[in-house]
Amino acid sequence: MYPELFKLGSFTVYSYGLFVALGFLAASYVAARRAKTAKLDPEKIMNANIYSFFAGILGARIFYVLTELNYYTEFPGEILKIWAGGLVFYGGLIGGVLFYFWYIKRKKLNVLKVADAVIPALALGQAIGRLGCFMRGCCYGKESKCCGVIFKDIGDNKLHFPAQLLEAVVVLGIFLFLIYRKPRFKGEIFSLYLLLYGLVRFLMEYLRADERGPVILGLFSISQIISLLAVIFACILYRRFNTKKN
Numbered sequence: 001m002y003p004e005l006f007k008l009g010s011f012t013v014y015s016y017g018l019f020v021a022l023g024f025l026a027a028s029y030v031a032a033r034r035a036k037t038a039k040l041d042p043e044k045i046m047n048a049n050i051y052s053f054f055a056g057i058l059g060a061r062i063f064y065v066l067t068e069l070n071y072y073t074e075f076p077g078e079i080l081k082i083w084a085g086g087l088v089f090y091g092g093l094i095g096g097v098l099f100y101f102w103y104i105k106r107k108k109l110n111v112l113k114v115a116d117a118v119i120p121a122l123a124l125g126q127a128i129g130r131l132g133c134f135m136r137g138c139c140y141g142k143e144s145k146c147c148g149v150i151f152k153d154i155g156d157n158k159l160h161f162p163a164q165l166l167e168a169v170v171v172l173g174i175f176l177f178l179i180y181r182k183p184r185f186k187g188e189i190f191s192l193y194l195l196l197y198g199l200v201r202f203l204m205e206y207l208r209a210d211e212r213g214p215v216i217l218g219l220f221s222i223s224q225i226i227s228l229l230a231v232i233f234a235c236i237l238y239r240r241f242n243t244k245k246n
Contacts, residue, residue, distance in 0.1 A: 003136045003153070019132025020087075024053050027125030031118040034179075038117040044107050045118065052100040059095020060087035067213035067222070086138075089126065090201075090226045112241070116189035123175035123193060130168035139164050142209040163207045170200050187241035191234045198230035 005013045028049045035045040064086045065072050065079055072079050104114050133139040137151040141161030148159025174196050183189050205212065205224045212221040220228075 005135075015135035016132040016138075017082075019135065020129050023125035023128035023132075024049075026128055027121040029121075030124055030179075031121035034117040034121065035114075038113060040109065040114060040117060044109065045114070048100055048103045048107075048114075049118070051103060052096040055099035056092035056096025057082065057087065060089065060092030062095075063088035063091025068211070088223075089129075090223055093122075110186070112186035112190065116183055116186060119190050119193045120175050120178035123171050123178060123197070126197075127168045127172040127175060130164045130171065134162060134164035134168070138210060139167075139208065140210055141166075141207045160209060161207055163204060163209075166207070167200070167204050170204075171197065174200070185241050185244070187237060191238040191241060194230045194234035195238065198227040198234060202227035202231070 002015050005015050005018065007013070028046060031049055032042045032046055035042050061079075061082050067088065068086075100118075101111055101115075104111050130139070137153045140149075140151045140154065141163030144159050144161040147161065149162050150157060151160055154160070174193065177196075178189055178193060181189065181192070202224050205221050205227070212223065215221060216225055
């Protein structure tokens, strides 16, 4: 595909890094608008977004390095080259969300109210980021005879299903569903995001053909295990928040 868009002298603009940055900017804009509507301090929300973004990038990179540990043990100098790709979303989600909740708690804001306001923005940023995966040629799908793309870096010169584009469209649908849904209780939007994305990611893993890391019990990838845990956790949260009626 097009991992490098263009160069300005010695400076290279990478498609993956560009779309991740665009995703962050779009998510930050939506989060700020929703925070204002929810009568939350936009400045505090923006600060939380920025800090959590970097925490998420760190978590996503650590997760990716662990899945490709043999390679990075041999080439440790490549670990810091995140601009060229190599992030695992679940690592970023865990790192970013944990830091976000810690920061929001520290600023004495209502955690569930904030989560409901900003979590749809995460889905938007995620959808845009998947376009970066497509442009770079990572996270590709299995071989396809009817609707596929040749990802040059793979080297097999075969058509592969563009799993990145499908996930981008589906997650964009999750974003639209969440922003137009009127929550009945605090924590509902956050719970629904975990539930919906967990289900989507679990199914998407069956379409992926890139390196998925260790296979648990010979059946599930690590991302599928995390997806199942996310779905279970979401169901528990949804029931608890619905019962509590915050």
